[in-house]
Amino acid sequence: MTHAQQGAWTRAVLMGIYVAITAFPFYWMFITAFKTNNDLYTLANNPLWFNELPTFGHIIYLFQNTRFSTWMLNSAIIGVCVVAITLVIATPAGYALARLDLPGANQMGIAIFATYLVPPSLLFIPLTRVVYFLGLNNTIWSLVVVLPTISIPFAVWLLMGFFKNVPREIEDAGLVDGCSRFQAVMQIVLPISKAGLAAAGMFAFAISLQAFLYPLVFTSSTSVKPVTLGVVTDLIRGDIYYWGELMAGALIAGLPVAILFNVFLDDFVEGITGGAFK
Amino acid sequence: MATLARGVPVQRSLAHRLSAPRYLGYLLVLPAIVYVLALIGFPLVLGVWYSLTNTTVAQPGTFVGLKNFVDVAKDPTFILAVRNTLIIGIVATAAKITLSVALAFLMLGAFPGRGIMRILFVLPWTIPIALSTIAYKWMFISQYSVVNWMLIRIGLLSDPGINWLGTAVPAMAAVIFVSTWRAVPFGAITVLAGLTAIPTDVIEAARIDGAGWWARFTKVIVPIIAPILFIALLFDLIFTLTELTVVFILTGGGPVDQTQVLANYALQVGVNGTQLGQGAAIALYMLPVLLVLTIMSLRHIAKREGM
Numbered sequence: 001m002t003h004a005q006q007g008a009w010t011r012a013v014l015m016g017i018y019v020a021i022t023a024f025p026f027y028w029m030f031i032t033a034f035k036t037n038n039d040l041y042t043l044a045n046n047p048l049w050f051n052e053l054p055t056f057g058h059i060i061y062l063f064q065n066t067r068f069s070t071w072m073l074n075s076a077i078i079g080v081c082v083v084a085i086t087l088v089i090a091t092p093a094g095y096a097l098a099r100l101d102l103p104g105a106n107q108m109g110i111a112i113f114a115t116y117l118v119p120p121s122l123l124f125i126p127l128t129r130v131v132y133f134l135g136l137n138n139t140i141w142s143l144v145v146v147l148p149t150i151s152i153p154f155a156v157w158l159l160m161g162f163f164k165n166v167p168r169e170i171e172d173a174g175l176v177d178g179c180s181r182f183q184a185v186m187q188i189v190l191p192i193s194k195a196g197l198a199a200a201g202m203f204a205f206a207i208s209l210q211a212f213l214y215p216l217v218f219t220s221s222t223s224v225k226p227v228t229l230g231v232v233t234d235l236i237r238g239d240i241y242y243w244g245e246l247m248a249g250a251l252i253a254g255l256p257v258a259i260l261f262n263v264f265l266d267d268f269v270e271g272i273t274g275g276a277f278k
Numbered sequence: 279m280a281t282l283a284r285g286v287p288v289q290r291s292l293a294h295r296l297s298a299p300r301y302l303g304y305l306l307v308l309p310a311i312v313y314v315l316a317l318i319g320f321p322l323v324l325g326v327w328y329s330l331t332n333t334t335v336a337q338p339g340t341f342v343g344l345k346n347f348v349d350v351a352k353d354p355t356f357i358l359a360v361r362n363t364l365i366i367g368i369v370a371t372a373a374k375i376t377l378s379v380a381l382a383f384l385m386l387g388a389f390p391g392r393g394i395m396r397i398l399f400v401l402p403w404t405i406p407i408a409l410s411t412i413a414y415k416w417m418f419i420s421q422y423s424v425v426n427w428m429l430i431r432i433g434l435l436s437d438p439g440i441n442w443l444g445t446a447v448p449a450m451a452a453v454i455f456v457s458t459w460r461a462v463p464f465g466a467i468t469v470l471a472g473l474t475a476i477p478t479d480v481i482e483a484a485r486i487d488g489a490g491w492w493a494r495f496t497k498v499i500v501p502i503i504a505p506i507l508f509i510a511l512l513f514d515l516i517f518t519l520t521e522l523t524v525v526f527i528l529t530g531g532g533p534v535d536q537t538q539v540l541a542n543y544a545l546q547v548g549v550n551g552t553q554l555g556q557g558a559a560i561a562l563y564m565l566p567v568l569l570v571l572t573i574m575s576l577r578h579i580a581k582r583e584g585m
Contacts, residue, residue, distance in 0.1 A: 011389035018381065019398045022459055025413040026401055028424060032416065040422075047424045089313055092306035100303035110576055112310060115318045117513070117572045119520035121541035122565065125548040125558045126324035130317070149317045156310055212408045212523040213541075217549050228408040232527055243416050250409040261404035262397055265467075 026251075033058055033248035040243060058244035059252070067222050068249055071230035074140050075253070078226055079208045081144040086151040086204035087197065094159025095185060099171075109160050116153035120213045123149075131218050142218040143226065147211055151204035158203070162196025163189065202264040209257050227253040328558035335552040346559035355535045356560060359543040363564075366454055366539065367519045373458045374514060375507070378465030385466065386473055403463035411527040414456050418442040418528070446536035449529050453537050456524050461514060468510050472503035505578070512575040520564055540564055 032040065034054040045051040062068045093112070097105045127146060128137075136142040166189050174184035190197065208226075215229040222234055231249040235242045329346055333339030350356050385396070402410065417425050426439030442448045476499065484498045522541035525531055531538035531546070540560060548557015 007387065008389040011384050011387055012391055012395075015381075015384055015389065015395050015399070016391070018384075019395050022402050022462075023398045025410055025417065026405075028417055029413045043421070047422070047427055089309045093310035096303040096306035100300065100306075102300060102303040102307075105303075106580075108307060108311075110580060112314060113579075114572060114576055115314045117516055117568070117575065118318055118322065119516065119541075119564075119568070121520040121522060121544065122561050122568070123318065123321045123325065125544065125554055125561060126321040126328060127317070128549065129324070129554070130321055146317060148313065152310055152313055153318075206404075210406045212406075212526075213545075216526075217545070228406045232408050232412045241416070241419075243422075246412055247416065250405075250412055254405040254409040257406060258401055258404040262400065265400060265404075 029247040029251045029254075032243055033251050035244065037244060058242075058248040062245050062248050062252070066235065066245070066249075067225075067230065068227070068252075070223055071225055071227035072253065074224065074230075075209060075226040075228070078140055078143050078147070079205045082147045082151060082208040083201045083204045085144070085148045086155050087201055089148070090152050090155035090159055090200060091190075091197065093156045095163050095189070097156070098160045098163035099189075109157060112153050113157040114153075116150070116157070120150070120211075124213055124217050127214075128217050137218065138220050138224055140219070140224050140226070143208070143211070143214060146214055146218065147208045148204070150211070151200075151207045154203060155200035158200050159193070159196050162193045162199075166192050198264060202261070206257070206261060325558045325562065328554050329562050331555050333554045335554060339555060342555070346556050347563075350556060350559050350563070355538055355543060356563075358535050359531075359538040359540045359560075360563070362450065362537055363519055363539045363541075365450065366457065367515055370454045370457045370461075370518055371511065371515050373454070374461045374465050375511060377458070377462045378469050378510075379507070381462065381466040382469035382473055385470055400463040400467065402460050407460055407523050408527060410460065411456055411524050414452070415443070415528055418452055420444060443529050444533050446533060449533060449537045453524055453528055456528060457518060457521070460524075461518075465510055465514070468506060469503060472506040473499070476502050509575060509578060512571050512578075516568060516571050516575075519567065 031048070031050070034056070035050060036052050036055045036057065039045055039050065039052040042051070096102060097109045102108070131137050131142045131146065134142075134145070136145060170192070171184050171189055174188045175181065179187065209228065211226075212228060215226050216233075219225050219229065222230065225234065227249070231246065231253060235246045235249060328339075330341055330343060331339035332342050332345075381399075385392070385399075417423065420441050420443070423439060423442060425442065426435060429435040430437055430439055440448050442452050480502075481494060481498055484494045489497065520541050522539060522545060525537055525539050525542045526545070529537040531542050540563060544557045544561040547553050547560055551557070
């Protein structure tokens with residue numbers, strides 16, 4: 001074995017050990033979701049493998065006896081709305097700050113971005129009153145309105161970086177060819193920046209699904225909760241945790257997000273490292 | 279043209295002004311600014327006002343000056359929350375940086391199975407934290423803890439293992455572990471992106487000049503990735519110091535407030551306890567530290583942007 005081959009195998013083994021440890025919770029979710037209760041709660045059993053035949057009982061229970069499908073739908077609606085609001089508001093702002101030579105554009109960009117660093121835990125108490133006065137208390141629309149406060153500042157910053165990287169000559173060529181500036185933006189700048197738009201949209205979607213504090217304080221009825229909140233609050237009765245259902249819910253709600261994120265990961269990293277901080 | 283209906287020239291000049299990039303530009307930025315002012319700026323000011331009043335959910339409240347801040351500072355649970363917030367912030371951040379840099383170097387080269395390992399590697403960061411934390415709760419839960427089961431099997435613990443979530447120090451360790459577990463993939467990938475951007479001939483030149491790996495690391499690589507690492511560090515610190523999801527789900531701040539953190543305590547007092555004023559005061563105790571970290575971040579970014 002050459003020195004380089006040895007190095008590659010050492011890397012593979014070290015990474016393998018790390019990943020085996022950090023991916024274990026996912027294995028644990030998976031195996032718990034398909035184990036019978038008897039199997040789960042018999043202490044003599046080997047917890048790492050099936051001691052009885054696997055069951056779909058927890059998943060069926062989740063869809064038939066809980067509001068799990070409602071929570072999934074709520075999360076999807078909230079996610080799509082937050083992405084739409086974020087892109088509609090952040091794209092023009094990002095473009096204008098990057099491209100229109102506004103006096104103080106960079107300072108404004110930084111000021112908007114600074115609000116991204118104001119954490120939800122500093123705002124949630126007054127926001128409960130704001131949401132209440134808007135009449136959005138205990139509705140999914142409270143989250144549709146409030147969650148873009150996290151995604152807009154970041155998306156403006158991200159898109160600013162992307163639009164700065166679009167060569168001016170390309171846009172100017174469009175203008176010379178008789179496009180209006182609006183047409184030039186729609187037909188030339190936005191398609192070139194689609195990686196940035198995808199990253200910003202993905203980020204907004206992730207924010208809305210990751211959010212926990214805002215859903216926790218703005219929604220209380222079972223029927224209006226997003227899935228991340230519903231699973232961890234409503235599958236517990238008093239002190240009794242329904243672990244099979246909990247893990248099935250975490251798996252079904254979490255896996256699509258994880259897969260989606262993986263698809264967009266490179267765009268996202270490019271957005272953060274290449275777009276904004278270069 | 280000017281002799282036509284009176285409104286026309288006015289309309290035209292308005293249209294002309296709007297098409298001029300400067301006015302149009304500010305108009306395009308306006309919605310973002312309004313959104314941010316209405317739902318971040320205003321609540322922040324409202325929160326400061328609440329903290330100076332005895333507002334509860336039931337009553338509007340009157341001005342009480344700094345009473346809430348003084349009362350809170352004498353509260354033993356608050357002291358515990360400050361201590362734990364700082365411990366978690368410092369220990370988890372140190373662990374995240376060390377692991378992120380080490381793993382970024384591991385992933386820099388090719389190795390068998392790299393593709394699938396990368397997918398598994400980023401899983402902790404991609405799944406919503408509330409969902410992974412509930413899985414951890416089930417892994418740590420007293421009687422059925424699979425963590426105990428495995429550690430006993432490989433001889434690291436003796437039966438009956440550790441009551442992870444019911445004992446002060448192990449509970450803190452569990453919170454720090456989950457927080458670190460979650461953040462490392464993002465940190466490592468960010469550092470990796472920084473490393474990939476380093477031209478190999480720079481490192482090669484240092485090697486030819488006789489620099490050992492430690493010298494190459496500290497003199498060549500660190501200065502190049504330091505800016506991105508510094509920003510990632512400040513951001514992470516801001517979010518770790520103000521986070522409550524892991525504590526809320528994993529321990530609820532327990533046992534007996536031994537893992538209580540500021541954000542979770544603000545929630546307990548301000549929302550569950552309906553004492554909006556006191557809750558706001560607890561949350562605002564985070565502000566000075568956040569302000570320092572934010573200003574450091576922004577100055578750093580401004581410098582990089584050449585302003």
